[in-house]
Amino acid sequence: MNKGFTLIEFIIAISIVLVLATLAIISFSSFRNNQALSNSFSGVISIINEAKIDTISSKDGSSYGVHFEADRVVLFKGVTFSEPNPDNKEFEFSPLVEISLITLNGGGSDMAFKRLTGKTDQYGSLILRVKSDISKTKTINITPSGSINQN
Numbered sequence: 001m002n003k004g005f006t007l008i009e010f011i012i013a014i015s016i017v018l019v020l021a022t023l024a025i026i027s028f029s030s031f032r033n034n035q036a037l038s039n040s041f042s043g044v045i046s047i048i049n050e051a052k053i054d055t056i057s058s059k060d061g062s063s064y065g066v067h068f069e070a071d072r073v074v075l076f077k078g079v080t081f082s083e084p085n086p087d088n089k090e091f092e093f094s095p096l097v098e099i100s101l102i103t104l105n106g107g108g109s110d111m112a113f114k115r116l117t118g119k120t121d122q123y124g125s126l127i128l129r130v131k132s133d134i135s136k137t138k139t140i141n142i143t144p145s146g147s148i149n150q151n
Helices: 007-056
Strands: 064-068 072-077 089-092 097-104 110-112 124-130 133-142 148-150
Touching: 007 064, 007 072, 007 089, 007 097, 007 124, 007 133, 007 148, 064 097, 097 133
Parallel strands: none
Antiparallel strands: 064 072, 064 110, 072 089, 097 124, 124 133, 133 148
């Protein structure tokens, strides 16, 4: 009796290992994309909330706003975004994520909060998405009162 693996058994074993490895890679990639989207989503919300809180509290006697770009958001001091500015606070997205749509009242990509009330005239929505899978999105809706609704 011959003890050992036949060529067919070896090919089947290698095929099973390759299928399992492929499934693991796909699962990890999906998990990584979801984490990058969630982290970017949280970062945008954090910057918006910080700008609103700084404005309501009249930090440095000023109002604050947020500038949106495809790959980052910037908290700025005052009502107009300018760069470079040492007062700006930037949050860059993972290279896997982007803002695919910026729809603010009045157009543009900046929103500023009003002192004492925290209201904004540039309310609207932002859609963040995974670049490699445009079906994976998260939406941030900003109301005229400056509140955030998340989807």
